[in-house]
Amino acid sequence: MPLLPLMFALSTLLLALAFPHPAHAEVLDRIVAVVNDGIVLQSDLEREMSHAAVQIRARGIAPPPEDALRAQVLEKVILTRVQTQRAEQAGIRVDDRELNEVITGIAKQNNMTMSQFADTIRAEGGDFLAIREQIRDEVLITRLRQREVDNRVLVTDQDIDLFLAGQTEADNTEYRLSHLLVAIPDGASSEEREAARAEAEDLRKQLGEGADFASLAVAHSDGQQALEGGDLDWRNADSLPLVFLQAARALEPGGLSPLLETAGGYHLIKLVETRGTGERKTVEEINARHILIQANTLRTEEQAQVQARDLHNRLVEGEDFAKLAEEFSDDPGSRNNGGDLGWQPPGVFVPEFQATLDALQPDELSRPFRTQFGWHIAQVLDRRTRDVTEESRRAQVRGTIHQRKAAEEYDTWLRRLRAEAYVEFRGPDGTAAGADPAPGQGADPTT
Known part of the structure; x- marks a missing residue:
């Protein structure tokens, strides 16, 4: 599970650790809102109010009136509830093993073990179990959004062409x-x-x-x-x-x-x-070929190594590389091309193979060497520096269009989900203070 979608939650948690929560007078817990078949407790709201206050203070923002902040935070809690309820209805689950993996990843980002992370939260007066459940909610919502929104967004080459056609010049x-x-x-x-x-x-x-x-x-x-x-x-x-x-x-x-x-x-x-x-982007590419000899049911590892050495000797003596590759190589992807791997940027090959190529000059032949795939003989044909600014820009535009479409779809989907939810607010005496099935929130194109 990628941790990037959890960065906002993580930043909030770290701010909460850096600034202890303000002390509140102890109050009896009560229901402040009913959301479909779930509830929001006063303690839930107060905890989120504390987190919001910490974040506002850490950013150096003058705090707004408490009733305005409370309304903002309560709406945020309601939106979280309706999304986690939808995730449960869709059969999306985050079990304790998966949750532990996510929390361990967050702890590692801060050079801690999960135990140290939990101890730090408790030492600062935080509730680790409550934060643990907040992280579970973040993962649920991320998976729900990926399934119901992000994975359904399609960006075509025509979308990219139209976008670029509307740009008089690249704005970097x-x-x-x-x-x-x-x-x-x-x-x-x-x-x-x-x-x-x-x-x-x-x-x-x-x-x-x-x-x-x-x-x-x-x-x-x-x-x-x-x-x-x-x-x-x-x-x-x-x-x-x-x-x-x-x-x-x-x-x-x-x-x-x-x-x-x-x-x-x-x-x-x-x-x-x-x-x-505004820098232009280039990539160093390499054109190489190889012969791969693998151990199999008819050939032991030692026999594969011996055959690789024999082929190397024949190449040194002047035999044609392409012909030997077509006859002996066990790599189905390059064998019919005489072992030619085409032009490739760094990072395509496994580290051992890449390191061998990096050490060779054009036309230089490697000695037999082993990777996880078997025994190789490699030869660098040529190197080049290629300008990939345009390719990079198209890839960036593809990501931008996907992000925009997904944001628009998510906002529409979320407003529809909120409109379909039954939300009833409760007063201090526990009686209904009004039902609000759909707040007046419009589309936000900046997400």
Whole structure:
């Protein structure tokens, strides 16, 4: 299981370790929300509130009013619940063995054993078992998203061609943006759209008067990076929504965009800084050929080594490499090409084979050597440096398009899942304080 999708959770956990949780008066646990056939407890909400407060403080963001933060965090908990419930319905499970492997990987990233990681969390006053279950939820959600969204996204060569055709020139600039979204609910009335615009314009006015962008994002943004102060981190030009990119190009660092309208809502972006990445990319390729002799039911390992030595001697004496490869080589992929492996970049071959090729000059013949596949005789035919800037760009664009499509599909899927969920909020006395089957959240193209 790749650990990359868990990096956000990991960063939150590490921040939680670095800053002890604030002390809270002990309260009796109660239900604060019913989510389908599950519940959210007051203790769940308080724990997530503590994590959010730690993260906000670590980023140097002025904390928003507690009721605004609580609303943001509660919605995040609800979205987590509906996704883990969906994962369970889909039969996705993360057993304790798999979970231990993930946690061990996280611990290794921080030069710890799993036991040391758990002890560190406990020493800082954290609840290791609760964090363990948070990591399980992250893995479940990642697998659910891969199955129901990411794996269904297709990027064709035509998609790439159309994307590149729309670029007048390659933009190798990277942008760091902060983002604030006032979302528009699906099927919103004109009155609701006007109310959202008025809210966004008021927020922009506050920013123009010196309000802190990150604090307003935490308190008011409907974007998925709200609790990070709207920080989108570094993104290359291709990975930004076009409306964001066009606005960012018109800004100086520290500048604030005008109100940007999309189908999902009204956006404000702040250009934090830019950096350039304009180097051309090259790769050192090698064209080599080989003869492979393997041990089998009719030939022992020692006999394979002897035959390889005999073939080497015949090559030294001037026999044709291609003819001997076609007659004797056990490599079905290259035998019919006279042993020719074609042009290959570094890293394609197993380390022992690559190291032998790296030590040879063009036309030089190796002595017989062994890898996991058997005994080889290799010869380097030529080397070249090839410009792969265009190939690299197409690969980057493919990834960018996939990321955009997956983000759009995930946002639509998540809003639909949230709309289909039954959510009932509970007051302090435990009675229903209102049902909210679908909050007014619009599409967020920045995920």
